[in-house]
């Protein structure tokens with residue numbers, strides 16, 4: 001059975017999400033009923049990963065509006081309420097563009113709606129949000145096959161890959177982006193091995209990617225972030241680094257989990273191909289370069305302790321940026337559901353608009 005981070009039951013209109021703070025030890029689903037719940041689970045990283053937070057945010061607002069519309073028949077008032085909830089949900093986490101793009105799309109649904117009742121407006125929002133869930137899985141499968149095909153053309157036979165953070169089923173509606181490419185390589189017998197970086201400070205690699213790789217029985221090894229250089233130097237069959245994205249600027253600069261940039265520097269040094277995998281919803285054409293991307297800073301405790309156990313000397317100052325920006329010139333290819341864009345003295349992403 002495939003892992004499901006987000007479950008939506010259309011009959012009961014019930015949204016539940018897998019509590020990623022409890023993984024890999026416990027598999028517990030929590031219900032998200034409204035925008036307040038959605039904001040809370042996104043901010044606390046009960047759900048995380050750019051596509052997953054966009055879907056949960058959209059569904060949370062839609063369900064909130066459905067509930068509100070049961071007592072509010074006026075379509076205009078429901079539209080006002082939905083607008084305010086959408087503005088609120090995007091304040092939960094700033095770096096991934098997918099959530100604010102989903103909010104913009106839902107605002108367009110509101111603007112275009114000719115529904116005469118509050119319930120009519122609410123149902124249009126819900127329909128859109130539910131469709132995001134299905135579309136994401138289909139997009140990830142395309143990213144997976146596009147990426148695997150591109151890699152197979154660059155290399156000779158099966159490869160070992162290295163990845164950072166968690167970009168799999170747990171970060172999306174299913175299958176994953178960078179981890180989708182790993183899954184696709186494996187299904188075509190093109191994967192020798194995958195190395196997952198632990199991804200300090202929040203350990204998405206050790207807790208979540210490792211969980212997915214064990215679940216799917218892929219040939220995989222966990223390493224600390226500080227082992228990446230030695231890994232590339234010692235194992236020449238590591239031919240590709242595949243990573244996800246939280247926001248790709250128009251020039252290809254890519255914000256992703258902290259540690260991605262140093263992996264890209266190491267890949268360049270060792271002649272390892274560096275590939276960003278992302279749905280086109282992660283591309284922000286309004287941002288000309290990565291310099292404009294707002295990087296979320298997380299609480300100090302995520303660094304000074306591991307799952308509640310203190311590991312740092314009390315009183316030490318902490319800098320804890322959740323993401324970094326990899327300059328486009330370190331990226332060989334950006335793989336999307338619409339195709340692969342190669343770095344040809346820069347990226348021309350315009351056809352993905």
Ligand SMILES: CSC[C@@H](O)[C@@H](O)C(=O)COP(=O)(O)O
Nearest residue numbers: 048049050165167171244245257
């Ligand atoms: C398909 S997930 C892409 C990115 O969102 C992922 O690589 C990442 O950086 C996730 O960060 P997180 O802080 O765990 O939400």
